[in-house]
Amino acid sequence: MLLGMNVVVCVKQIPDPADPGALDPQTNTLKRDGKLILDESDSYGVEMALQLVDTAGGGEVTLVSMAPNGEVSGLRTALAMGAAKAVLVSDDALAGSDALSTSKVLAKAIQRAGEADLILTATESSDGYTGVVPEQIAELLQLPSVTFAKEITIDGGTLKVQRQTEAGYDEVESPLPAVVSVTAGVVEPRYPSFKGIMAAKSKPVDQVTLADLGIDPSSVGWAGGGQEIIEVAQAEARAGGTIIEDDGEGFQKVVDLLAELKVI
Amino acid sequence: MTVSKIWVLAEATDGKVATTTLEILAKARELADTVEVVTAAGAEIATEVGAHGATKVLAVGGTDGKLLGAPLAGAIAAAIEAGNGPDAVLMATSYTGRDVAGRLSVKIDAPVITNVVDLVDSDGRLAGVEPIFGGVTDVITKFTTDKVGIFLVRPKSFAAEESGGAAAAVEELSVPDLGATGAAVVTSRFVEEKTGPSLDEAAVVVAGGRGLGEKENYQLVEDLAKLLQAAPGASRAIVDAGWVPYSYQVGQTGKVVKPTLYIAAGISGATQHLVGMKGSKNIIAINKDAEAPIFAVSDLGIVGDVHKVLPKLIEALQARS
Numbered sequence: 163m164l165l166g167m168n169v170v171v172c173v174k175q176i177p178d179p180a181d182p183g184a185l186d187p188q189t190n191t192l193k194r195d196g197k198l199i200l201d202e203s204d205s206y207g208v209e210m211a212l213q214l215v216d217t218a219g220g221g222e223v224t225l226v227s228m229a230p231n232g233e234v235s236g237l238r239t240a241l242a243m244g245a246a247k248a249v250l251v252s253d254d255a256l257a258g259s260d261a262l263s264t265s266k267v268l269a270k271a272i273q274r275a276g277e278a279d280l281i282l283t284a285t286e287s288s289d290g291y292t293g294v295v296p297e298q299i300a301e302l303l304q305l306p307s308v309t310f311a312k313e314i315t316i317d318g319g320t321l322k323v324q325r326q327t328e329a330g331y332d333e334v335e336s337p338l339p340a341v342v343s344v345t346a347g348v349v350e351p352r353y354p355s356f357k358g359i360m361a362a363k364s365k366p367v368d369q370v371t372l373a374d375l376g377i378d379p380s381s382v383g384w385a386g387g388g389q390e391i392i393e394v395a396q397a398e399a400r401a402g403g404t405i406i407e408d409d410g411e412g413f414q415k416v417v418d419l420l421a422e423l424k425v426i
Numbered sequence: 427m428t429v430s431k432i433w434v435l436a437e438a439t440d441g442k443v444a445t446t447t448l449e450i451l452a453k454a455r456e457l458a459d460t461v462e463v464v465t466a467a468g469a470e471i472a473t474e475v476g477a478h479g480a481t482k483v484l485a486v487g488g489t490d491g492k493l494l495g496a497p498l499a500g501a502i503a504a505a506i507e508a509g510n511g512p513d514a515v516l517m518a519t520s521y522t523g524r525d526v527a528g529r530l531s532v533k534i535d536a537p538v539i540t541n542v543v544d545l546v547d548s549d550g551r552l553a554g555v556e557p558i559f560g561g562v563t564d565v566i567t568k569f570t571t572d573k574v575g576i577f578l579v580r581p582k583s584f585a586a587e588e589s590g591g592a593a594a595a596v597e598e599l600s601v602p603d604l605g606a607t608g609a610a611v612v613t614s615r616f617v618e619e620k621t622g623p624s625l626d627e628a629a630v631v632v633a634g635g636r637g638l639g640e641k642e643n644y645q646l647v648e649d650l651a652k653l654l655q656a657a658p659g660a661s662r663a664i665v666d667a668g669w670v671p672y673s674y675q676v677g678q679t680g681k682v683v684k685p686t687l688y689i690a691a692g693i694s695g696a697t698q699h700l701v702g703m704k705g706s707k708n709i710i711a712i713n714k715d716a717e718a719p720i721f722a723v724s725d726l727g728i729v730g731d732v733h734k735v736l737p738k739l740i741e742a743l744q745a746r747s
Contacts, residue, residue, distance in 0.1 A: 179696075185558075190565065262537045265528075288698070291678055292540040293519070294578070297495055297528025306609040308493065309525055312672070325493075326672055327521060329439075330618035334493060336610035346679065347666035388537050388573065392548060393566040397557055400704070400723045405716070408730025413739040416689075416710055417746075419726050423708055425630055425654055425687055426746060 166220025169211040175236030200236035203284035205351035222246035241362035242354030258384035265298035270375040300341035432458040438467035446518035448586035455479035479589040495525025503533035514575035536573035633659035637692020677702035695720030
């Protein structure tokens, strides 16, 4: 039996999705200036981790993140939920990082965070949504992995996951340590309490650079990308349709169109 | 210069090749001289993929009961290392496709170009077209090194079409020792029963969002869907809220649908959602906020209360039938 368990959760701090995104015209990458918040997709992993540690009767949740300019505001949200500490990687050489660069950095940061029984991620971030980071981290750390988890239990040191599939779900088992990506919406992330928010201010955030992690700057960011954007173009726009204010008879317009399309 | 050889990851259930695989095969054979598939499904798919233009099935054995990411990526990477690899590997943005792509990218130290909706030849190298900001902008990306290009292609980006090819030849592709990485095993499978047409195949989709107000009101979406023989769908917001299961989700994270008609009820049209339904032939939106982004892609937009419009619509349709 595990007596307590340590869970690392990879979290991303992103521009508020309520603000429309934009590309930097110089670099054709997403602009990441302004205040960053905790990606909502990651709040489910944080909640899941806190519940697992609670059930295990000990251990702690450590956050790992990579962000420009030592940004911590999103991390503080997750610390206020109950995570114990964080490792934050910031380095100018990380600008332009793709998913593979990000994974290389996160994998090193996870190792720095200490012995972990389980590493959780979201299935994809809300701003970049490549969805390949969880498996990349697992491969870099040479660990087994289960993606798209809707339920996680630990049974006598064995990981048991209900994994989302096209048809329903699979029950998957794996030894620990392992990497698991958590599907959004499968748990109810707790709201940080006032006490939690106050406590989060003094929780340790280990701020590190690429040099601290022993990563060659030329292997990540723009330098290590191995891909280039050759064109940015306006996509073909849909022709605007008819927009009407419902006057109580709006449904009739729908019925007419359904008939026209021979749906009815 | 053209792309000489493309590998397509072929997914299959009970010997039937996934539509997404057939879609990618149609594009692959347009781009490359030689198209081959890599699969855990075995020789039984040789006739079907052959009819869609693949000349060879590279069968990866011994994967029974395993999650497929690690063994398939291991087999592909080993072949590339031995000098037998393709110019590019194409996979669907599926559960398995993403797992394979992530692991393979680390093994060959090459990036993945994701969320691709089109592929173009750029001076003999494949480039991927990826829509961003809900599809208003296209970004075209290509690799700058000679490494094998890994692409994740969104479902329904191409039309599946038979080429009339003969059954593909079958060759074994062996899996190297995976160490701990291959340790995850599937112990049982559960199929969630759903009635009516599936989201993927339905000609009409009726989807609901947060504008429905509360879980009980999703019944309006179900009722309308039933009347139209449509598949019920949902925005991420109400899936996250637990109103309906994840399998209902339309959007970037959920299913991509391209029905003849898409009806969005109480859905504002966040980027996340638009990406999954913007390709529908006709779109009807009902939303009380006249500024909602969903109206920008709608053929018919009703600015109104779904709680009033839907019951009247349902009543009118019931009266006709």
